[in-house]
Structures are given as structure tokens and as C-alpha cells.
Amino acid sequence: MAEESGPGAGAGSGGSSGAVSxxxxxxxxxxxxxxxxxxxxxxxxxxxxxxxxxxxxxxxxxxxxxxxxxxxxxxxxxxxxxxxxxxxxxxxxxxxxxxxxxxxxxxxxxxxxxxxxxxxxxxxxxxxxxxxxxxxxxxxxxxxxxxxxxxxxxxxxxxxxxxxxxxxxxxxxxxxxxxIEEARGETAALLTRSELVLRASEVLADTTGVGQVRHQVGELITRDLRPSFAGLSLAQERIPWDATEGRWPDGTVQDPAVDPVATPWPTGRAAREKRTVAVHGIQEVRAEYGDEAAARWERLGFASMVCVPLAGTRRVLGALAVAWRHRHEPDLGELAVLTATAAYAARALERALFVDERIDVARQLQDAMLTALPSVPGLEMAALYRPAVARDRVGGDWYDAYRLPAAGEGEEGSEASGGPTLAATIGDITGHDIRAATLMGQARSMLRQADHDHPGAGPAAAVGALHHSTTTLDLGLTGTLIHAHLTPRGEGWELTWTNAGHPPPLLAVPGAPCRVLAEHEMMLYPGLAEGGWQEYRQALPPGSTLLLYTDGLVERRGEDIDEAIERLGALLAAGTGTPLARLTHQLTVSMAGEEPDDDVALLALRCPGQA
Known part of the structure; x- marks a missing residue:
């Protein structure tokens, strides 16, 4: 018979005493x-x-x-x-x-x-x-x-x-x-976080603008750590404290501008004190940052936020802000990922700010080249330049119009001289960088000089002189353009033009289909034989509208460019009674949208009809 036994007697292989401390x-x-x-x-x-x-x-x-x-x-x-x-x-x-x-x-x-x-x-x-x-x-x-x-x-x-x-x-x-399953999950989480840090280093290394850095950081953080909000607050020397431009998973920008000095807010504290700042709940926000910050916190719907300083090589650039709509206290692994991502983002931002400054200079150069249109009796003119929505896309698109000197007189032409009165140009230098913008400025100036040095010689001669100069100087200029001279003829005008590989001009005359002036020659390219451009003539009757434009208006991925030009011609014909300034805007929005993918330049000229 078995003996009655108390705690610990024969407890089996575990050898337990049975007591639980x-x-x-x-x-x-x-x-x-x-x-x-x-x-x-x-x-x-x-x-x-x-x-x-x-x-x-x-x-x-x-x-x-x-x-x-x-x-x-x-x-x-x-x-x-x-x-x-x-x-x-x-x-x-x-x-x-x-x-x-x-x-x-x-x-x-x-x-x-x-x-x-x-x-x-x-x-x-x-x-x-x-x-x-x-x-x-x-x-x-x-x-x-x-x-x-x-x-x-x-x-x-x-x-x-x-x-x-x-x-x-x-x-x-x-x-x-x-x-084992939990350990595998933790290992998988660590691997995911390691991959995130590696991906951040790779992705952010290729960014070229502040907007691109913002976008990439938002993509990385929201996809892998699943917060409700992730974005960057930037304090830049040249501009005021920028908006914390983050996004919810649906892409909505939520956070307005926050001044790190004047406005109490976690991102500002992280940037000022150069440390990671975490807040949880509206009571903590109210106690640390005041009632205004608490109201803003409630409006944004946050429950927890972590802000990591963006420490550059010379100064703190701002803060990485990550927020959740439920209480969330990041573990050491998540904090390590956020810290590493913020470090890579800071380096990328330093590069991006430098690039953006250079792009701003190029934009200013482009704007400086787009001078006011001259006043010419008997001719209405309007022009529009719309840069690409991507800030880093600086291009060589331009338009130009200027009075011409009378042949043999060395002064501006007039109707009485019988010669061309106005030169008009639309052009696109190859490339989307500062070099393209610089070459555009040089080409514009050289073309003007060629017209004024050879009065009465015609647009083809001016384009030939431009090609000769850029080739001799080894500028490496490539691109397309249309250069035209306009001469008064009775109640209308005569257009003489040469097309160096550019999209064709469109001519709309009331009561008739829009005409495509499709004649063209070779584009500008170093090493091509000189004298390869011909001139063409076209009467511009009263009431007609001539449109010159760059390819950003008609070139779309997946769309045939000839069909796009045909659609543009139909819009132009329908707008012969619309004021030119409004017409150029309408054409741009209809063809390229409010935020075009490529630079767009337009130059419209109209011969007014009889009163």
C-alpha cells in the first residue's frame, strides 16, 4: 500500500519541492x-x-x-x-x-x-x-x-x-x-527591421530633393512600422520652419506648420534639445506643451508620438515625427530603426537641400530668360511657362519674342520698312538639369545676336549661325526649336519660319479646321552639316491664331503624339474667340493638367480681325 506523502515526495522527473515563490x-x-x-x-x-x-x-x-x-x-x-x-x-x-x-x-x-x-x-x-x-x-x-x-x-x-x-x-x-514560435516571430521582426534600415540606406542614398526624401521616409516608416502618421519637420536656414509634411496611410497630409521656437510641440523639442522625445496621451501633452498643443493633438487624433532629431553634419535639420492613433510605446528595436532612419534621412536632406539650392538658381535663370513680350501694333501675343511639378526637373524649355531691326538700317523694323517686324521662338534644349537651363540661356542670347547681326537674312540663317557658334565653341548643345519672323502684309501678317525638329506650329483660322504646319528639318546636334535648315512661309489672315509650344504639352506616356497634337488643334480652333492669356492657360490645363509631368512653354500670336 502506498504511503501518504506530502509536498515534494516523489515529485517526478522535475524534482520540484512544489512551492511556488x-x-x-x-x-x-x-x-x-x-x-x-x-x-x-x-x-x-x-x-x-x-x-x-x-x-x-x-x-x-x-x-x-x-x-x-x-x-x-x-x-x-x-x-x-x-x-x-x-x-x-x-x-x-x-x-x-x-x-x-x-x-x-x-x-x-x-x-x-x-x-x-x-x-x-x-x-x-x-x-x-x-x-x-x-x-x-x-x-x-x-x-x-x-x-x-x-x-x-x-x-x-x-x-x-x-x-x-x-x-x-x-x-x-x-x-x-x-x-520557438515566439522566437521565430522576434527573429522575423528583427530581420524586418534590419531590412528596413538597409532599405533606408539604399533608398535615401538615391534621393535628389527634399520632397523626394519626405516621400521615401513616409513610405518606409508607414509600410514597415505601421504608424498612423510619419513625416519630417524641417528647420531650414533660408526658409521658415517647414510644415511637418507626413501622411496617413490614405495619403492625406495632416500636420500644419510648427515653429520649433515659438510653438510648443514634440518635434520642436526634439530638434532643439537634440534628443528623442516621446509623448503618450493628451494629458501628457497638456502638461508638457500647453492647452493649444493639447487641442491640436486631439484634432490630429494621436495617442502616442515619437520624435527623433535629424542631426546633420553641421546642425540639426529638424525632426522625424511618427505617431499612432492608439497608445504605442516603441521597443528598443523600433527606436533603433527610427534612429537609424533619421540618421540616413538627415544625410539625404543635406544633399537634397544643396541640390534644391542649385535648382532654385536654375529656376531663377529660367525665369530671367522669359522676358516680357514686346508691344507690336496689329499683333496680340501671350506666353505661358509652367515648370514640371517635380522640383528637381530643371529643363531647357523657353519662349522668346523681340522686335527686329530693319534691313540695312540697324534699327527696329516697322510696317513702313516692308521687312520683318518681329522674331518669335519656342525651344527645348535636351536635358533636365542645370546644364540644360544654362545652355538654354546661351542659345537664346546667341539666336537674338544672330538676328540683330544679320538683318533681313531670315530665320534659317539665324538658326544656322546658332548651330555654327555652339559647334565652334564645343558647347555640346542639342535640342529642338522653331524660329520665326513675322512681317505685316496688308490687313494680316506673313509667317516665315524654320523648324529644327520641334513639334509643329498650329494655325487656327475662324471657320476652318486647325492647320498643322508640319514642315520641319533636322534638330540641333553637334557635328551635323551646316546649312541644313529651310524656310517656309504662311499667310496669317485677320482673326487667325498661331500657337508655338514645347513637347511637354503634347507628350504623354502611352498616348500617340500625333493624336495629342490633333486634340490640341481642336482646342485651339474652339478658342479663337478666347483672350490669348486665358486661352494659353486653358490649353495647358486641358492638355497637361494643373501639375504637368514635364516643363511646358507656349507662345500664342493672334492677328486681330477688323473691328
Whole structure:
């Protein structure tokens, strides 16, 4: 007959004393969670309970685990409602978690007498064998329960002990499996974060403008760390504190401008104090930054925000701001990713600011070249230049119009002279960089000089002189242009032009289809033979409108350029009665949109009809 034994006697392979210290309690509850053991039915644990009942020939058997507030029975057989449905009872450490406990009659044994679990389960004979984890902590027990007093034999106790060890091994395997899965998840998260940092270093290394840096940082952070908002606040020397231009996942820009000195806000503090700043909840915002900041925080719908300074090589450029609409405290791995991303972003911003400054100079150069149109009696003119929406796309598009000297007189021509009165040019130098803008300025000046040095020689001669000069000086200029001279003829005008590979001019006359002046010659290119440009003539009757334009107006990916020119011609014909300034704007919006992908230049000339 088996001896009655107290805590720790024959506790199985775990060798546990059965006692659970306060320090072990959290680890024990975590182990139960990782094993998936609670008051919910568990098929595997139910199977162990049925086997125990058969082997010991008892009416009730349990796999019992000690939770924080209850004893739960994930494995059970023989209990009746409501216990069979609840699968739990009040705690009793002596019965479940004290190690091996063999009792003849729990109702009279001093260790168990009067315990709630004994009364609820109507326990008399009781054999409980501990279930121990790898750390030696008793998680619960495998229990065989008889309604009558029971003399337990050594064989019965030995059999239940082996079964308890098998059950504990199953639990330990579950715990290990869960921990492996968690470790894999953590490893995957670390790998993802490492990939994010690597991708940030690669992507941001190729950025050329501040807008592109903003976009790439937003893409990286929102896609991988899943915040509600991510953006950059920039404090630049040449301009005021810029807007925190971030976006929600739907692309909406949410954050207005924040002055780091005058406006209390986490991004400003991060930039000023050169440290990472985190805030959680509106109360903390109100306490740290004031009521105005709290109102703004509530309006944005944030719950947590982390701001990391953008430390450049010479100064702090601003802050990276990341926010969540639910409370989120980033772990060390996330903070490391944000810090690394902010470092790469700061380097990219320094390069971008330098490039943007050079682009601003090129934009100013372009604007300076687009001088006011001259006033010519009997001729209306309007011009429009629209740069590409991408700030880094500086190009060589230009238009020009100027009075011509009379042949042999060295002074501006007039209707009385009988010679050409006006020169008009539209051109596009190859490239989208500062060099293209610079070459455009040189070409414009050279073409003007050629016209004034050779009065009466015609537009083809001026283009030939331009080609000769750029080739002789080895400027490497390539591109297209249309250069035209306009001469008064009766009530209208005569157009003489040469086309160096440029999109054709369009001529709209009221009451007639728009005409495409398709005659053209070779483009400007170093090394081509000189004298390769011809002149063409076309009468411009009263009421007619001539349109010169660059390819940014008609060239679209996936669209045939001839069809686009035909559509532009239809719009021009429909607008012969529209004032020229309004017409050029309407044509640009209709053909290229409010934010064109490429630079667009237009020059429109109209011969007014008789009053």
C-alpha cells in the first residue's frame, strides 16, 4: 500500500519541492499561457484524464492547473454540471500545486479537511501527481478522485506517476513549441527591421530633393512600422520652419506648420534639445506643451508620438515625427530603426537641400530668360511657362519674342520698312538639369545676336549661325526649336519660319479646321552639316491664331503624339474667340493638367480681325 506523502515526495522527473515563490508566479502563469491551458476544454488533456480514470478505476480524473484566481480543469472526466461546464473551482494550493499528494480520505485528512475544492468535488480518496515545467515549477497536477475512502496501492501510484510525467512532457513540449514560435516571430521582426534600415540606406542614398526624401521616409516608416502618421519637420536656414509634411496611410497630409521656437510641440523639442522625445496621451501633452498643443493633438487624433532629431553634419535639420492613433510605446528595436532612419534621412536632406539650392538658381535663370513680350501694333501675343511639378526637373524649355531691326538700317523694323517686324521662338534644349537651363540661356542670347547681326537674312540663317557658334565653341548643345519672323502684309501678317525638329506650329483660322504646319528639318546636334535648315512661309489672315509650344504639352506616356497634337488643334480652333492669356492657360490645363509631368512653354500670336 502506498504511503501518504506530502509536498515534494516523489515529485517526478522535475524534482520540484512544489512551492511556488512570488518571483516564480509570473513565470508559472506565463508557462500556462504558452501551453494554452485554461478552463477551456483541451482534447489532449481530456485524453490524459480518461486514461487516468481507467487505470486507477476511479469515477473522476482531472488535469488541474492553478491559475491566478481559480483551479482550472483543461482535462476532465466524470464531473457533472455545473462543474463540467465551468471547468474550474476555487483555489486550493495543498491539493493541486504542493507536489505529490496521496490521501486515503480527503474529508478527514488534516492537510485537506475543509478545503473548498474537496467539498465542491465530493472528494474522498485522492491521488494527485505534480505536472512540472522545465524550470521545476509545479503548474498543476494529474488527479485521480474516488467518492469513497481509498487505499492506494504502490502499483496504482507508480502508474499514475508515469502518466503524470507523460502529461507534463506534453505540456513542456507545448511550451517549448510556443517559445520557438515566439522566437521565430522576434527573429522575423528583427530581420524586418534590419531590412528596413538597409532599405533606408539604399533608398535615401538615391534621393535628389527634399520632397523626394519626405516621400521615401513616409513610405518606409508607414509600410514597415505601421504608424498612423510619419513625416519630417524641417528647420531650414533660408526658409521658415517647414510644415511637418507626413501622411496617413490614405495619403492625406495632416500636420500644419510648427515653429520649433515659438510653438510648443514634440518635434520642436526634439530638434532643439537634440534628443528623442516621446509623448503618450493628451494629458501628457497638456502638461508638457500647453492647452493649444493639447487641442491640436486631439484634432490630429494621436495617442502616442515619437520624435527623433535629424542631426546633420553641421546642425540639426529638424525632426522625424511618427505617431499612432492608439497608445504605442516603441521597443528598443523600433527606436533603433527610427534612429537609424533619421540618421540616413538627415544625410539625404543635406544633399537634397544643396541640390534644391542649385535648382532654385536654375529656376531663377529660367525665369530671367522669359522676358516680357514686346508691344507690336496689329499683333496680340501671350506666353505661358509652367515648370514640371517635380522640383528637381530643371529643363531647357523657353519662349522668346523681340522686335527686329530693319534691313540695312540697324534699327527696329516697322510696317513702313516692308521687312520683318518681329522674331518669335519656342525651344527645348535636351536635358533636365542645370546644364540644360544654362545652355538654354546661351542659345537664346546667341539666336537674338544672330538676328540683330544679320538683318533681313531670315530665320534659317539665324538658326544656322546658332548651330555654327555652339559647334565652334564645343558647347555640346542639342535640342529642338522653331524660329520665326513675322512681317505685316496688308490687313494680316506673313509667317516665315524654320523648324529644327520641334513639334509643329498650329494655325487656327475662324471657320476652318486647325492647320498643322508640319514642315520641319533636322534638330540641333553637334557635328551635323551646316546649312541644313529651310524656310517656309504662311499667310496669317485677320482673326487667325498661331500657337508655338514645347513637347511637354503634347507628350504623354502611352498616348500617340500625333493624336495629342490633333486634340490640341481642336482646342485651339474652339478658342479663337478666347483672350490669348486665358486661352494659353486653358490649353495647358486641358492638355497637361494643373501639375504637368514635364516643363511646358507656349507662345500664342493672334492677328486681330477688323473691328
Amino acid at each position: 512570488p518571483d516564480q508566479e509570473g513565470a508559472r502563469l506565463l508557462a500556462l499561457e504558452q501551453a494554452g491551458l485554461s478552463s477551456a476544454a483541451d482534447e489532449g488533456m481530456d485524453r490524459f484524464a480518461r486514461i487516468a480514470a481507467r487505470l486507477a478505476d476511479v469515477p473522476v480524473a482531472l488535469v488541474s492547473v492553478a491559475g491566478a484566481e481559480h483551479h482550472s480543469f483543461p482535462g476532465m472526466t466524470g464531473l457533472e454540471a455545473p462543474l463540467s461546464e465551468l471547468r474550474r473551482t476555487r483555489p486550493c494550493a495543498e491539493v493541486v500545486s504542493a507536489g505529490r499528494l496521496i490521501v486515503r480520505d480527503a474529508r478527514t485528512d488534516p492537510r485537506t479537511r475543509g478545503r473548498p475544492m474537496v467539498e465542491e468535488l465530493s472528494v474522498a480518496g485522492y491521488a494527485g501527481l505534480p505536472l512540472v515545467d522545465d524550470d521545476g515549477v509545479v503548474l498543476g497536477s494529474l488527479c485521480a478522485i474516488d467518492r469513497q475512502p481509498r487505499e492506494w496501492t504502490d502499483r496504482e501510484v507508480e502508474t499514475l506517476t508515469d502518466l503524470a510525467e507523460a502529461c507534463a512532457a506534453e505540456i513542456r513540449l507545448r511550451i517549448v513549441t510556443r517559445r
